[in-house]
Amino acid sequence: xxxxxxxxxxxxxxxxxxxxxxxxxxxxxxxxxxxxxxxxxxxxxxxxxxxxxxxxxxxxxxxxxxxxxxxxxxxxxxxxxxxxxxxxxxxxxxxxxxxxxxxxxxxxxxxxxxxxxxxxxxxxxxxxxxxxxxxxxxxxxxxxxxxxxxxxxxxxxxxxxxxxxxxxxxxxxxxxxxxxxxxxxxxxxxxxxxxxxxxxxxxxxxxxxxxxxxxxxxxxxxxxxxxxxxxxxxxxxxxxxxxxxxxxxxxxxxxxxxxxxxxxxxxxxxxxxxxxxxxxxxxxxxxxxxxxxxxxxxxxxxxxxxxxxxxxxxxxxxxxxxxxxxxxxxxxxxxxxxxxxxxxxxxxxxxxxxxxxxxxxxxxxxxxxxxxxxxxxxxxxxxxxxxxxxxxxxxxxxxxxxxxxxxxxxxxxxxxxxxxxxxxxxxxxxxxxxxxxxxxxxxxxxxxxxxxxxxxxxxxxxxxxxxxxxxxxxxxxxxxxxxxxxxxxxxxxxxxxxxxxxxxxxxxxxxxxxxx
Amino acid sequence: xxxxxxxxxxxxxxxxxxxxxxxxxxxxxxxxxxxxxxxxxxxxxxxxxxxxxxxxxxxxxxxxxxxxxxxxxxxxxxxxxxxxxxxxxxxxxxxxxxxxxxxxxxxxxxxxxxxxxxxxxxxxxxxxxxxxxxxxxxxxxxxxxxxxxxxxx
Numbered sequence: 001x002x003x004x005x006x007x008x009x010x011x012x013x014x015x016x017x018x019x020x021x022x023x024x025x026x027x028x029x030x031x032x033x034x035x036x037x038x039x040x041x042x043x044x045x046x047x048x049x050x051x052x053x054x055x056x057x058x059x060x061x062x063x064x065x066x067x068x069x070x071x072x073x074x075x076x077x078x079x080x081x082x083x084x085x086x087x088x089x090x091x092x093x094x095x096x097x098x099x100x101x102x103x104x105x106x107x108x109x110x111x112x113x114x115x116x117x118x119x120x121x122x123x124x125x126x127x128x129x130x131x132x133x134x135x136x137x138x139x140x141x142x143x144x145x146x147x148x149x150x151x152x153x154x155x156x157x158x159x160x161x162x163x164x165x166x167x168x169x170x171x172x173x174x175x176x177x178x179x180x181x182x183x184x185x186x187x188x189x190x191x192x193x194x195x196x197x198x199x200x201x202x203x204x205x206x207x208x209x210x211x212x213x214x215x216x217x218x219x220x221x222x223x224x225x226x227x228x229x230x231x232x233x234x235x236x237x238x239x240x241x242x243x244x245x246x247x248x249x250x251x252x253x254x255x256x257x258x259x260x261x262x263x264x265x266x267x268x269x270x271x272x273x274x275x276x277x278x279x280x281x282x283x284x285x286x287x288x289x290x291x292x293x294x295x296x297x298x299x300x301x302x303x304x305x306x307x308x309x310x311x312x313x314x315x316x317x318x319x320x321x322x323x324x325x326x327x328x329x330x331x332x333x334x335x336x337x338x339x340x341x342x343x344x345x346x347x348x349x350x351x352x353x354x355x356x357x358x359x360x361x362x363x364x365x366x367x368x369x370x371x372x373x374x375x376x377x378x379x380x381x382x383x384x385x386x387x388x389x390x391x392x393x394x395x396x397x398x399x400x401x402x403x404x405x406x407x408x409x410x411x412x413x414x415x416x417x418x419x420x421x422x423x424x425x426x427x428x429x430x431x432x433x434x435x436x437x438x439x440x441x442x443x444x445x446x447x448x449x450x451x452x453x454x455x456x457x458x459x460x461x462x463x464x465x466x467x468x469x470x471x472x473x474x475x476x477x478x479x480x481x482x483x484x485x486x487x488x489x490x491x492x493x494x495x496x497x498x499x500x501x502x503x504x505x506x507x508x509x510x511x512x513x514x515x516x
Numbered sequence: 517x518x519x520x521x522x523x524x525x526x527x528x529x530x531x532x533x534x535x536x537x538x539x540x541x542x543x544x545x546x547x548x549x550x551x552x553x554x555x556x557x558x559x560x561x562x563x564x565x566x567x568x569x570x571x572x573x574x575x576x577x578x579x580x581x582x583x584x585x586x587x588x589x590x591x592x593x594x595x596x597x598x599x600x601x602x603x604x605x606x607x608x609x610x611x612x613x614x615x616x617x618x619x620x621x622x623x624x625x626x627x628x629x630x631x632x633x634x635x636x637x638x639x640x641x642x643x644x645x646x647x648x649x650x651x652x653x654x655x656x657x658x659x660x661x662x663x664x665x666x667x668x669x
Contacts, residue, residue, distance in 0.1 A: 161626030191629045191646060226603055227628035228642045229621040271605040273614060274621040283626030291646050298647060302579045302602045386646035399645055407627045410643075418634050427624060427632045475632055477641040478652035480669045481597045484643050486630055 038099075039069030040127040047121075049109035049137030054344055054496055055373035058109040060091075063133055065105060065123065067097040074126040078105055080135070083347075084117035086375065088135050110374050111139025113494040114358060115346030141344060141359040142369035145245025146337045150345075152356040152489070154467035156185040159283045162469055163407035163489040165345075167360055169195065169288055169330075170242035171202060173209035174250055180242070181206045185285045188360060189405035190343065190499055192289035194296040194327035195241055196225065198278060199234065199257035201285045210237035213252060215319060219310040222261050223254050223327065225296075226306060230274030232256040232282065233265050235311075241330050243288075246362060248333035252326070256282065264316045266305030287405075288330060290341045290360075292386045292499055292512030295326040332501055337363025339504035340511065342370055343404060347494030350456065352466025356493075364498050364506050372506060372515060373496060379443025381512040383502065388514070390485035392439035397485040400441070402497060402514055406488030408472040409453060411439070412479030416455055423459065428474040430457040439485055445509055453490070468493070543609050544653055548573075548591045554608060558583065567667070569660040570594070583609075586668055588660045595654030595668045603649045606642070610653060613638055 043064035052058040067073040075094040087110055094103035111117055121133040141147070148167045155161045165188040172180035181202050186195075199207075213221040213236040225232040234256040241248045257277030265275075276282045289296065297307050301321050308321035332338050342361035361370045372378070379388050382398075390400035392411055408428060419430035429435075435455040442448050456471040470493050476482045491497075500511035507515075543550045551573050555562050560575035560583070573585045581600030585593050598604045607614050617640070620633050633640040633653075640653035654668060 155626065159625065164626045187626075189628070191644070193646075226644070228631040228644050229624055229628055268605070271607045272603060273607050273618045281625070287628075293646060300579070300601075304579070304602070306602050385648055399643075399648075399650065401629075401645060403629055405627070406629045410630045410632070421635060427620070427634065474630070475634060475641075476630070476643065477632060477634065477639045478597070478654075478665070478668065480666050481599070481652040482641055482643055482650050484645070484650060486643065488630075 036071035037069050038067055038071045038073035038125070038127045040073055040123070040125050040131055041066045041068050042123070042131055042133060044133060046134040046136065047107055049135075051138050051140040052109055052111050053142060053369060054111045054114055054139040055142075055371060055376075056110065057374060058137065060106045060108050063105040063107060063121065064102050065094060065097060066102045067099055069127060070099060072099065073097040075103065075123060076126070077124040079122050079124070080119050081122065082119035082135075085119045087111050087117045087137070087139070088119050088121070090121060107135065109135070109137040111137060112373060112375065112496055113346060114139045114141055114344050115494075139346075142342070142361045144367065144369055146362040146367055146370065148244040148360040148362075150188055150343075150358040150360050152353070152358075152468040155283055156279055156285055158280055161283050161407070162467055163472060164283065165358070165404050165489060166284065167288065169286065171197060171206060171210075171253070172240040172242065172247075173206060174211055174238055174240055176209070176240070179206055179209045183285050187284040187287040187405065188343070189287050189289045189403075190291045190341075191401060191403035191405040192287065192296065193291050193293050193329045194254065194289045195251065195286065195330045196232065196254040196256050196327070197286035198282055198284075199255055199259065201279065207255070210239045210255075212237050215310050215325075217310070217312075219312050220261065221319065221321070221325065222264070222309045222311045222316060224266065224269030224306050224309065225254060225256070226269065226272045227276070230276035230281065231265075231269050231272040232276045233261070233269055234258040234277070235261060236327060241333075243330065243334075243362060246334050246337060248330050251330050251333050252328060254327055260313075261311050261316070264311055264314075266309060266316055266318070268305035268318070290329060290331050290499065292381060292514070293502055294329050294332045295323045296328075297321065297326050299323060301326065329501065331362055334362060337366045337370070339366065340364040340498060340500040340506065343492055343497045343499070345492045345495065348468050348470040348490075350461050350471060352462045352470070353468040354463075354465040356468040364500055364504075372498060376496070376498065376515045377447050377449055378445065378500075378507050378509045378513050378515040379441060379447050380445035380509050381514065382444055383512060386512050388444065389442040390439045390487075391442065392485055395479050397479065397483050399483045400485040400487065402487045402491060404489050404492060406486045408474050408488045409455070409490055410474050410476050410484070410486035410488060412476045412482060416473075416475075418475055419457075419459070425458045425472075428458060428472055429455050430459060431455055432457070434471070441487075443513070451487075451491070543585050543593050544596055544611055544613055545655060545658070546593050546611055548587055550611070551585045551587060551593060554583065554585070554605075557605070557608070569663050584669070586654075588658065592658060594658035594660070595652070597652045597668060599648070599650050601648050603644075603651070606651075613653070
């Protein structure tokens with residue numbers, strides 16, 4: 001019975017193959033008696049690389065191609081496509097595979113971002129339609145003493161923000177390892193420099209144990225920090241800052257909103273209109289500015305009161321703070337891993353994420369976990385402004401930045417519909433249908449890369465609980481004046497972005513530079 | 517004070533006499549006198565450049581902050597732009613529109629580097645760069661006929 005059935009099935013298969021061959025559909029296996037034809041089979045329909053440290057390369061895996069046909073098989077091309085195609089690479093010497101022989105295609109995986117990565121390997125050959133192999137893997141975060149966990153989660157209680165990245169930084173009294181407090185929800189900002197904490201966040205035991213900075217006459221050094229949404233005013237203290245497992249000793253930090261000097265705000269400071277001297281006003285418990293510069297103000301710091309001030313208990317005057325007197329980039333004050341930072345964030349689906357976890361890595365090329373990834377390109381920044389060029393829509397925007405402290409892509413454009421005045425996403429774009437576009441990032445060292453992104457209507461695409469939104473973008477009014485393309489936090493989703501500090505060298509490029 | 521002589525000079529001289537020690541006032545939507553008060557409070561070098569349908573008042577401070585105020589033929593400020601290492605006095609420059617800025621500053625909490633107002637009667641963007649500021653504000657309904665927004669640099 002079994003033999004008979006098999007014979008019947010074989011006859012049926014033969015009939016089908018003959019039919020296909022008659023129709024010119026060719027390409028199947030070698031059928032005795034017909035023209036010689038190549039056939040192809042692969043050793044695996046999928047390759048899984050598992051977890052791999054982001055920026056490093058997994059051990060090569062191999063796809064074996066066998067010519068199962070009756071004529072030579074010509075491999076005309078091997079390509080990798082899909083959303084994470086850039087994370088995979090193939091190497092092959094396959095061109096012609098004779099009958100019954102094999103050929104190997106090597107595949108490597110170098111995750112460029114945290115989280116799952118997938119792509120498709122396509123082998124085009126003379127055996128008909130391309131043969132495909134599914135590729136998958138996952139980028140795992142850097143771990144070790146030079147890393148900090150980061151999160152996008154909507155902020156501290158009673159704040160409500162979108163696309164703001166936070167980390168925890170521990171503030172200690174100088175020289176102490178016990179008089180310390182871990183400050184959560186410290187905003188991670190590559191667009192500014194310096195560590196600042198809001199008054200009241202630190203318990204009194206820690207706040208009172210920090211060392212106030214004094215200048216001539218015993219006056220206090222008090223700073224005004226102006227952002228577009230307001231001013232933050234408070235004295236400079238010295239503290240030890242622990243970031244991940246590493247401690248920067250004796251760092252000048254700003255205590256925003258300290259009541260001692262609250263009624264002495266200079267007019268040149270408060271003219272930014274809105275006081276941001278509390279957690280609710282600021283939207284964070286503090287801010288850690290880890291941009292490309294080593295000080296917040298730099299040489300020729302202005303003295304009109306809108307930066308540093310010398311304050312008695314009754315009056316303040318503008319103070320010309322030297323770079324050594326200024327609030328520094330805290331990462332630059334570490335004993336090692338002090339030449340830059342790496343921001344790693346996973347991709348975010350169109351509907352957004354309720355929370356998003358990533359990693360802030362200290363140092364570039366100083367440890368096994370922070371080397372410049374194969375395939376990453378370095379973009380030299382203009383050394384005085386810390387900016388690069390973006391060409392977008394025919395506009396050359398020479399003051400462009402990659403800024404974790406901006407919550408969207410912001411750029412001049414008159415063709416994408418802005419959200420209405422009563423929309424909760426006022427100041428963002430609300431296009432009727434998704435806009436797929438790109439801007440070309442240019443470094444001052446001549447590197448050029450087009451970067452694709454999508455703008456969607458946040459009201460239509462985002463789930464209600466989203467605090468991380470990948471396609472959020474908004475207008476800048478007046479390209480001629482602004483000259484800026486602000487690649488905000490969505491740019492960092494699904495990327496590993498390196499910020500090399502001024503005067504430090506990454507590859508052959510002296511900072512300030514970025515790389516991705 | 518350096519001054520390019522132009523059609524605005526007579527108006528300017530009269531206004532200078534009038535403002536004397538008046539406090540800083542609104543520029544955007546205000547009059548030429550308010551521009552001059554802004555310029556006085558800045559302790560900057562100044563120039564006035566006439567264009568076809570407006571006069572451009574420019575101030576550059578010793579520390580490199582540049583403020584440009586665009587004044588129409590009736591003497592009303594319809595646009596301002598600024599750039600430099602520090603911000604100008606935004607409260608004074610925006611005048612009656614400062615309340616709207618304050619409102620948006622509160623609404624856009626957490627985003628410290630970009631602020632945009634895209635109202636029918638007020639267009640504004642301010643960017644705080646790593647080492648500098650850029651800003652522009654103008655009253656779209658008050659732009660003189662024949663003036664291209666791209667001229668307001």
